Amino acid sequence: MVKEEWRVHSTMFGSLSFALFPVMIFGIAFMGSFLLPLMRTTLPAGNLTLIVHANYLMLGLMVGGFGLLGNEVMNRRFGQASLLAYSARSLPLSEKFIFLNFVVKDTVYYFFLWVMPFGFGYILASPFTGVPLTGTLLLLLTLTLSFLFGLCGVFFLSAVYARSRPVLWLVLLTGCLGTGGLAAMTGTNPVLFFPPLLLNSAFTWVNFLISSAILALLFGVAIDLFNPESVGSEKMYRDSFTPLMHRFSFLPNPPLAAKDTLDLYRSGSLVGQTIFSFLLPLAVIWFFLSLLGPFFPPHGLLFIFAITTGVIASTMFTWVTMFDTFGPYTCLPVAVSTLIASKLTTFAVLQVIPAIFIMAVAILSGEVAYLIPAVVLGISVSFYAVGIMAWLCGLSPNVLVYDVKVLFVYLILVGIVLAIFTAVAFTNPYFALSSVILVIPTWLLVQKAKVRWDSVDPEGF
Amino acid sequence: MPVVLEATNLTKRYGEVIAVNNVSLAVEKGALFGLLGPNGSGKTTMIKMLTGQTRPSSGSATVLDLDVEQDPIGIRERVGIIPEQETPPSFLTAMEYLKFVAAVRKIPDIEKKADWWFDFLDFADKKNVLCKDLSRGTRQKLMFTQAFIHEPALALIDEPLINFDPIMQDVVKDYLAGYVKKGRTIFISTHILEVAEEICSGFAILHKGTLLHTGPVAELTARGEHLPSFFLSLVRKDRRV
Numbered sequence: 063m064v065k066e067e068w069r070v071h072s073t074m075f076g077s078l079s080f081a082l083f084p085v086m087i088f089g090i091a092f093m094g095s096f097l098l099p100l101m102r103t104t105l106p107a108g109n110l111t112l113i114v115h116a117n118y119l120m121l122g123l124m125v126g127g128f129g130l131l132g133n134e135v136m137n138r139r140f141g142q143a144s145l146l147a148y149s150a151r152s153l154p155l156s157e158k159f160i161f162l163n164f165v166v167k168d169t170v171y172y173f174f175l176w177v178m179p180f181g182f183g184y185i186l187a188s189p190f191t192g193v194p195l196t197g198t199l200l201l202l203l204t205l206t207l208s209f210l211f212g213l214c215g216v217f218f219l220s221a222v223y224a225r226s227r228p229v230l231w232l233v234l235l236t237g238c239l240g241t242g243g244l245a246a247m248t249g250t251n252p253v254l255f256f257p258p259l260l261l262n263s264a265f266t267w268v269n270f271l272i273s274s275a276i277l278a279l280l281f282g283v284a285i286d287l288f289n290p291e292s293v294g295s296e297k298m299y300r301d302s303f304t305p306l307m308h309r310f311s312f313l314p315n316p317p318l319a320a321k322d323t324l325d326l327y328r329s330g331s332l333v334g335q336t337i338f339s340f341l342l343p344l345a346v347i348w349f350f351l352s353l354l355g356p357f358f359p360p361h362g363l364l365f366i367f368a369i370t371t372g373v374i375a376s377t378m379f380t381w382v383t384m385f386d387t388f389g390p391y392t393c394l395p396v397a398v399s400t401l402i403a404s405k406l407t408t409f410a411v412l413q414v415i416p417a418i419f420i421m422a423v424a425i426l427s428g429e430v431a432y433l434i435p436a437v438v439l440g441i442s443v444s445f446y447a448v449g450i451m452a453w454l455c456g457l458s459p460n461v462l463v464y465d466v467k468v469l470f471v472y473l474i475l476v477g478i479v480l481a482i483f484t485a486v487a488f489t490n491p492y493f494a495l496s497s498v499i500l501v502i503p504t505w506l507l508v509q510k511a512k513v514r515w516d517s518v519d520p521e522g523f
Numbered sequence: 524m525p526v527v528l529e530a531t532n533l534t535k536r537y538g539e540v541i542a543v544n545n546v547s548l549a550v551e552k553g554a555l556f557g558l559l560g561p562n563g564s565g566k567t568t569m570i571k572m573l574t575g576q577t578r579p580s581s582g583s584a585t586v587l588d589l590d591v592e593q594d595p596i597g598i599r600e601r602v603g604i605i606p607e608q609e610t611p612p613s614f615l616t617a618m619e620y621l622k623f624v625a626a627v628r629k630i631p632d633i634e635k636k637a638d639w640w641f642d643f644l645d646f647a648d649k650k651n652v653l654c655k656d657l658s659r660g661t662r663q664k665l666m667f668t669q670a671f672i673h674e675p676a677l678a679l680i681d682e683p684l685i686n687f688d689p690i691m692q693d694v695v696k697d698y699l700a701g702y703v704k705k706g707r708t709i710f711i712s713t714h715i716l717e718v719a720e721e722i723c724s725g726f727a728i729l730h731k732g733t734l735l736h737t738g739p740v741a742e743l744t745a746r747g748e749h750l751p752s753f754f755l756s757l758v759r760k761d762r763r764v
Binding site: 297298302304307317320321324328330386390392396519 | 545571574577578595596597599600603604605606609610611612613614615616618619622624625626628651652653666669670678722
């Protein structure tokens with residue numbers, strides 16, 4: 063299974079590019095460690111630990127979610143594809159045994175891909191940064207546990223969901239009320255009840271055993287409840303395509319836009335992605351950015367948040383491309399450039415979500431006066447970032463995550479613009495309106511993307 | 524008869540691998556032409572090049588007088604295609620998919636035409652089912668429908684009978700035979716030799732990307748030979764070389 067996972071990634075992103083990925087994580091951690099003394103002057107060490115653990119928890123959630131959707135994603139990406147995890151019918155092995163191995167594989171594989179390179183970079187830098195070796199080893203342990211909590215949490219919740227939705231809601235409600243109640247009784251920030259964080263702040267073998275026991279319980283229940291596929295269900299719908307296409311008649315490619323919208327809605331991606339890939343990360347970011355409020359110029363926090371929202375909103379391009387390859391279009395008179403244009407159109411429609419979100423944040427933070435500049439800045443950044451994404455990755459923007467060369471170019475091109483417009487908005491909030499100028503490079507990038515991706519054989523069929 | 528499809532020294536390389544090597548062939552209007560070959564012989568790559576899905580490494584080809592490199596979209600506008608293993612989009616129903624195809628191809632009266640096909644291929648009860656929930660056979664029926672619903676002058680089909688039960692295979696074979704009688708052309712790729720012998724008027728044999736033979740089926744029949752034995756002797760001889 064580990065070999066299979068490696069081949070999936072290296073097929074999608076290229077062997078060398080993918081092999082360099084852990085090296086890049088190591089480099090970032092190693093060099094980032096030297097910034098720790100600087101960071102500590104502005105950010106308490108506890109908050110920094112919280113941010114890193116939150117990232118690894120999110121990583122575990124994402125890896126788990128991808129694992130469960132793996133077969134569907136592979137089929138969309140490569141046409142007919144299958145994974146060993148779905149081979150219980152053709153191998154003399156039980157589904158639970160295969161799932162157990164799948165969980166172990168994910169743990170080992172992503173430990174070596176993400177967790178170890180980060181920890182290793184931090185450990186190697188420790189003689190220079192003055193952080194004791196025991197502290198770095200403890201961080202490696204607690205980051206691994208954070209990742210595992212995300213992984214087994216998503217397996218547990220999806221196993222419960224597959225059996226009974228009301229029970230899932232009951233579990234979530236109990237979890238929220240329990241944590242909230244405990245926080246109210248003890249007056250402690252509920253985030254600090256997260257076992258890996260508890261362990262990081264004060265290591266005891268008892269805490270370690272409690273963390274491990276919770277993980278074992280979640281894994282055990284998930285494996286016991288695991289039900290690989292629901293069989294025999296045929297979903298039927300009346301024609302929604304035609305009315306939707308008429309409603310989108312003002313757009314350049316109404317049939318393609320209508321299809322994308324139905325894909326998003328019926329796959330459950332629209333609601334799921336909005337919550338888990340947009341609102342949740344932004345809520346976490348808002349929480350952490352608000353800690354830095356005193357270090358920004360007046361109104362700076364709103365504009366930093368608008369820019370961050372713009373960057374995260376640009377990933378909505380992956381929502382409209384992730385379950386769709388060029389395969390189904392090869393029998394139709396549709397060029398790759400037409401498909402890129404249609405996906406960008408659907409992306410543009412989705413930008414209503416970040417626009418409303420930035421407006422809400424501006425209103426809630428009492429900065430209504432800067433609502434329009436903040437929205438303009440956020441949406442301009444989003445369109446610019448998606449222009450780069452389309453130029454670099456065409457219809458496979460997920461490549462961005464693991465192809466080091468592509469990611470490097472993306473970070474440079476986006477980073478420069480972010481730095482410029484952050485400075486501009488900090489100088490005078492209304493100057494943020496000037497970000498509308500980004501429409502020019504965006505347009506040029508999209509034109510370059512169309513020419514570039516029309517001239518190569520489309521992938522994925 | 525005018526030629527509707529012509530390949531000249533068509534070659535496709537994937538790195539070191541030569542999938543199709545210097546293939547030249549021509550298909551006349553009204554033919555039901557079979558491209559035959561064992562697995563991995565280059566049949567699918569040939570169809571992909573002829574329909575502009577992949578670019579030739581060298582050589583040229585024209586389909587309905589359009590150059591495959593210059594105007595791939597123009598070709599796909601005018602022909603019908605069933606790609607190998609391709610399935611319709613997961614989250615549209617069968618009827619919605621045909622309406623999507625009609626909107627892209629600008630086909631009028633789609634509802635009436637679609638209903639005719641649902642009845643003809645016996646899957647009217649599945650027209651409102653999501654494509655991802657359809658069986659392989661029903662998906663193939665849907666892909667077959669999308670390729671012929673605009674009545675193209677030329678249809679290129681990769682393994683036309685795959686996933687069909689014997690009854691449906693019979694229906695489809697009859698349909699294909701009737702279609703070419705109307706003066707239209709069909710280009711199929713298959714490794715089911717008995718079917719090719721039964722329905723094809725012309726054929727070409729591809730092995731390891733190289734064209735071993737091309738000619739009319741009637742020529743073989745006149746010599747008292749059968750297509751399966753001719754194919755096997757040719758391919759086995761080539762393997763020994």
